[in-house]
Amino acid sequence: MADRTAYARTPQVSSREARSRPPGGRWRRAAVALAVAAVALLSVGVAAPAHADTDDFTFDSFHADMTLVRGADQHAQLLVTETIVARFPEDEEQNRGIIRAIPDDYDGVPLETEVTSVTDEDGDPVPYELSTDDGFLEVATGDDSFVFGAQTYVISYSQRDTIRAIEETASDEFQRDINGTGWDQPFGEVSTTLTMDPELADALTGNAACYIGREWSTEQCDIETSTENGSVVFRASGVDLGAEENLTIAIGFEPGTFVPGEVERNVIEQFAFDATPVVRGASVAAIVLSVVVAIGAIVGRRRGRDAPGRGVIVPQFDPPADVSVMQAAHLIARKGQAVPAALVDLAVSGHVRLLDDESSKGVVLQYVRPSDDAARQDVLVALFGEDAEVGARKKIDAAAQALAGRLGKRSDAARDSLREAGLTEKPDHRVASFAIYAGLGVVVLALVCVLLGVLGRTGWWGGGVAIVAGLLALTLAVSLWRYRDRVTDRGALVRDHLVGLRDYLALAEKDRLRVLQSPQGAERIDTGDPLQVVHLYEELLPYAILWGVEKEWAEVLEVRVREAGVQPTWYDGSSSFSSLQFLTMYGALRSGASASAAAWAGSGGGSYTGGSMGGGFSGMGSGGGGGGGR
Known part of the structure; x- marks a missing residue:
């Protein structure tokens, strides 16, 4: 599509135009852009004199009268007469004419424009200059004299090879952008008459369509067909088109009606064209490989999953033996x-x-005594x-x-100790690694x-489908990668015990007492002794924190403390123990302990997380282009 250019002599180009232009033009444009940026930087702070914007005007109308013929060589020949009515300011010396940029290239095929x-409405000649710019033939109308009010420019030109062979619809198509999407000015009316x-x-073929709007717009407009003196005539129009809005028509012909023009290619482009069969085969292969990568990612995830455990969870009323609170947190993925x-x-x-620190929002820990438990003593040493x-x-x-950094290291050490104890192990990453590397290869191949x-x-x-498939497969492979250690069969028993403890914490009070009155619980807990129940509930408070139910458990503990008529020796608040005050202190404790999450998050990681048949759009055709004021 050759329809995006704006002027003060600096065309804007669409993606299709960029593809159809020689590399040298792109480098020249980059150099010009850098030069303009440099001048802008050097002129910062320097007041520039005010000038009228030569693009500050409108168009009353744009009409293209076209005749399509088939030459003796069977190539398409197009004769075009554009009648453009511009309306400039009446009382300001702003414009000397317009610049009409006509695309001279259609998907790599030279149009030989x-x-x-160039005349006015009376047929009198209008001065003009021709220049080429990166695939466009620019027609600059007028001379050094300023123009005012309504001005008519009638530009006549010829082009060839304006037909495309559409593989998807097995037809030849005349796809034509009438005014083009490269104008910054609105048009009161855009119309065209095409005579065959x-x-x-x-x-x-009988297929004809019209599209209107900005580039890629699929909004359709009416196209009329009639027969006049043996010629088929097509007419289409649109009103009140805004800046960068365009009218496109598409007419279908039987395949082989015209001999197509030859694409001009440089050495690299010719190599790419010659490699088309290989490219198509490689694209299909990349799509198939994407499916293989996705399957590999799923298989790799299954091979690295945790041991299933017993499958039956029994509520537990005491913590597991020989596993610290920090180890338990990593074992249940609550680090x-x-x-x-x-x-x-x-x-x-x-x-x-x-201790409640009333002078700030923090919490004070007061050292009472050392611990015989190695894990607890390590945390005490980190603190004091x-x-x-x-x-x-x-x-x-x-x-x-x-x-926070010291405590984080203790957390990492607890995670590593699970592996040493045989409760976890490094997962088998061979299949998952293959899936990721293969996914990267597929994406590169698709690119x-x-x-x-x-x-x-x-x-x-x-190729586009292959890129999407490859990226989806690679994303799946990365997201299914097992970043933490795998829980072994031995570790699964401890994990199930912790899950049973969670279930116990969630029980209603009568159900919780029933567990304590079971043969196993009755041997260790006297439910008739409120103090024993308080001590048990205190002991389970850290595990309630692990499972995120500290609020509910603190409320349960508050009730038991009140029934026992005692105060926890480990808690010194401004009043007697209450769940609300404890949760306030705990919130400050958790915030402080997490003061530098990055410092103690550890190396364990987390989650890484066809036009004539109605399928076209505005800007799909040859011609069009754009322009601006001069």
């Missing part, structure tokens, strides 16, 4: 809760006290150091960056196919 005359040579009447739960665990186990004294305090708030298709102007859609 020849301007025969009588010998072409029998070659018409973000590892540090906050571990700090609460230190408190409920009697090693620190939680090796030689902590009883009563030592550590404030946890958003400024505790270094502390090469698209690039060669564009350079060769083959119009092959398979």
Whole structure:
């Protein structure tokens, strides 16, 4: 499509135009753009004199009268007369005429545009100059005299090879952009009359369509057909077209009606065109490989999934043995809760006290005693150091960056220790890795196919489909990659125990007591002793945090504390223990412990996360182009 250009001598081009133009033109445009940018930078702060914008005018009408014939060589010959009525400011010396940019290239086929005359409405000659710019023939009308009000320009020219052979519809098509999408000015009316040579009447398929609007618009307009003196005549029009809006017509012919023009290609483009059969085969292969990659990604994910465990979850009322709170967090993929739960665990186990810091929004941890449990002692050392004294305090708030880093390292160590204990193992990434690397290869192959298709102007859609398929398969492979360790059969038993503990935490109180009164629970917990129940519920508070039910569990604990008539020794608030005050302190504790999430997130990672038949659009054809004021 050769329809995007704007002027003050600097055309804007569409994607199709960019493909059809020689590389040298693109480099020249880049150099001009850089030069303009440099001048703009140098002139910052310097006031420029005010000038009228030569594009600040409108068009009353644009009418193209066209005649299509078949030459002696069977190539298409098109005679065009454009009558353009521009309306300039009446009282301002702004314009000397217009610039009409006529595309001289149609998908790589030279149109051999020849301007025969430029006149006014009375047939009197209008001065004009011709120049070429990157595939366009520019007609600059007028001289040094300013023009005012309504001005008519009648531009006559000829072109050849304006027909395309459409493989999808097995037909030849005359696709023509009438005014083009490269104008910054509105048009009151755009119309066209296309007259066929009588010998072409029998070659018409009967398919004809009209499109209106901006480039790629599929809005259709009416096209009229009539027979006059043996010639078939097509008429179409549109009113009130805005800037960059265009009228396009498409007429269908039987295949082989015209001899197509030859595409001009450089060495690289010719190589790409000659490689078309290979490109098409490679595109299909890339699509098939994308399916293989997707299957590989799914298989790789299944091979790295966690051990299934027993399959039956039984509510558990006590934490699993020989697994720390931090280890439990990683085992159930809740690593973000590892540090906050571990700090609460230190408190409920009697090693620190939680103190409400009324002077700020932070929480103070007070050192009470060391721990015989190695995992808890490691966290205590991270908090208070090796030689902590009883009563030592550590404030946890958003400024505790270094502390957050130390606690994060303890969390990473807990994750790694699960592997050492045989509870987790590194997943088998061989199939998943193959899927990712193969997906990258498919995307590269598809990109090469698209690039060669564009350079060769083959119009092959398979490369685009291959890119989409390859990207989808690669995305699937990356998203299904197993970033954390795989839970082993042994680890699955512990994980199931933790899931059973979660189910216990979610039980109603009467159901929870029923579990405690079971043979296993009755041996260890006297439900008639409120103090024992309080201690049990305190012990489970860190695990409620792991599962995200700390609010509900704190409320349960509050009820039990009130029934027992005691206060937790690990908690020192401004009043007696309440779930609301604890949750406020816990929120500050979690915020402070996560002060530098990036510092302690660890290396474990997270989730990585055919025109004449009605299928065309405005701007699809030859001609058109655009222009502006002079």
